[in-house]
Amino acid sequence: MRTELIQEARRQAEICNACRYCEGYCSVFPSLHAERAFSDGDITQLANLCHNCRGCYYACQYTAPHEFDLNLPKALAEVRRDSWESFAWPQPLARCFHSHGGAIALALVVGFALIFWAIRAIGSTGGEGFYSVLSHNAMVLIFAPAFLLPLFSIGISLRRYWHAVGGQPIQLGDLKAALSRTAKMQDLAAGHGEGCNFEDEDRFSQARRHVHHAIMYGFLLCFASTSVATIMHYGFDLHAPYGFWSLPKLFGVTGGVLLTAGCYMMVRLKQKSDRNLGDVSAWGGEIGFILLLGFVALSGLVLYAFGSSAVMPALLAVHLGSVLALFLLTPYTKMAHGFYRVAALVRDAQRKRDVSVVR
Template sequence: MQQLETLVREASELANGHRVIPLQVLTDNETEVARVLQICNACRYCEGFCGVFPAMTRRLEFGKNDVNFLANLCHNCGACLHACQYAPPHEFGVNVPQAMTKVRLDTYSQYAWPPALGGLYRRNGLTLSLAMTAGLALFLMLTVASTGSLWGAVDSNFYGIFPHNTLVGLFAPIFLFAVLALGMGVRKFWHEESPGPTSAPAITESVRNALTLKYLDGGHGDGCNNEDDRFTLLRRRFHHLTFYGFMLCFAATSVATLYHYALNMPAPYGYTSLPKLLGITGGLALVAGTAGLFYLNLRRHPLQQDAAQKPMDRGFIALLFVTGASGLALMLAKGTGALPLALCIHLGSVMALFATMPYGKFAHGIFRAAALLKWSIERRQPSRLQLGDD
């Protein structure tokens, strides 16, 4: 133990001497990640916890690209903080989850497209998200009120309120821009440190790890640590409900689009139709998952998160919750006088979600998937140490 303490202390002193910056000038947050990783590289107690630590051991120094890659590979499960003997209040102050969280926000900002909009990540908070939803919903309400009635008996077809082509014209540009902006950002992230040629086994492994949230099991299957350091699988389960709920809702919209254009079967659809079954299941899962994540976010220990990012995290969770809940409310309002109002609220929340998607917490899923693929490719290749690149 004394030998380990000496080795780790030397690593800490080496890190504090700024020799962790091999080529590029790092930001303060990146420098902190490089410092704690130098200490972790000397200790290696957490090597089996997640992909971050075996990927770390393939490096002796940590440049900007390495730090950004490892930060996005981190799932912020908190297991390493719980196990670390050098965590605060120790003088080394090793806090991998918090340091990685700060760098992830820097990553999204640095790789944002267009670059001038990178600063939006830091202002995309709960208040902004809800205000945008309310503003867009109010605009739609005023539009409906100016051409008809916002409350009254209508049939079950909301295309009588907003024509299909009008909805396509509203949402298609926003959605396509969100996809383009996220794609351009992650493309730059990928090419900054290309791990090598992609292979089918690497793709299969990374997709499986992403879809099962493998690295939210704490490395031992018991899950993440909550506010009192007890292990729990709740974060993993609520993430699954949120992700798969969102994907089911997206699938419902995609199937309905196919019905409309390919099969000439316009909405509305019955409760037993495929679009409706997908939408109901997805909406319920999305509401349950986001409610759970919001509850866990409120209770999480301050050392396990970056306080500056709470507004962005909660804003994204709230937008997903309102989108799912308003979608279910719209279904229940079918054929009632509340349909126009419910439709405006739902469309406002969806538009706000798409508008903030490229510059909000949604980006973490895209960058994390890219990091998982990078790690699956990298671990199948000789390390830099084996190649003598150190």
């Protein structure tokens, strides 16, 4: 990890630790104030615990033009992104994406769409609906490795992170506490539940929390759609295409709408926000990832709407190409931040448990 980023975040954390004005603002400050000195692992943990709500910045009396020049959201955002790049496997891919994320995402979508178009030109072994273009076995052969290999990569990254932050053996209570906070997006409501200051300076808003809910649950519904369809195919010998009132379609359409709307609103919030309170160098990569995720959802909805038309093969090629690009890029984009965030919350639950035992 880059030493200068860690050192700057440590300098600011030490000043915040002496001031303690923001102790009740969010989950970062109780964890920060529990320490007297900060190792590199401590700073990495604080950075991944931070949700960039920015409330501390607007409440701080030591921001520029004060000589302390505090901007803790920016300092932690830079450490956070650097930690993802440092722990990623293979590492060079992560640094490349965050520098040129939009261009890479676009190139992959176009490239994979062309690949699928070529496969379609070769032909299919037969089948109904989408399988008349690309057989079920061919889809499994392509997408199973594209799904499992990124999970393997993320597993290596999280193992490196867990070692760096001094993680302990995980207990069920730690995991339940972390998942509960994640499901509620509790930390995006900040310390007093009023919301965060992400998009409109010192005005509190729940917009970012609601948008994250739409994206997270939209994605989970889409994943549930694919999972249920897989169980129906292999477990009950019920093959696609499925009707609208089937679980795969209900989950998929609902998830697609939530995901599309959530990504659109997230881009709008980011455009309204102050880039200087985040990691400026990663802004393009973040926008590229959000657009890719939204495009996957939107192209899926369009494919469903025109699935019986003459343009279906072209729409299928574009959609499958974008899905494959999303899968393969997952360990190197902000998609990975969900895994790191849960890991940071689990580690924070362990810290709280240790404190309660001492008391």
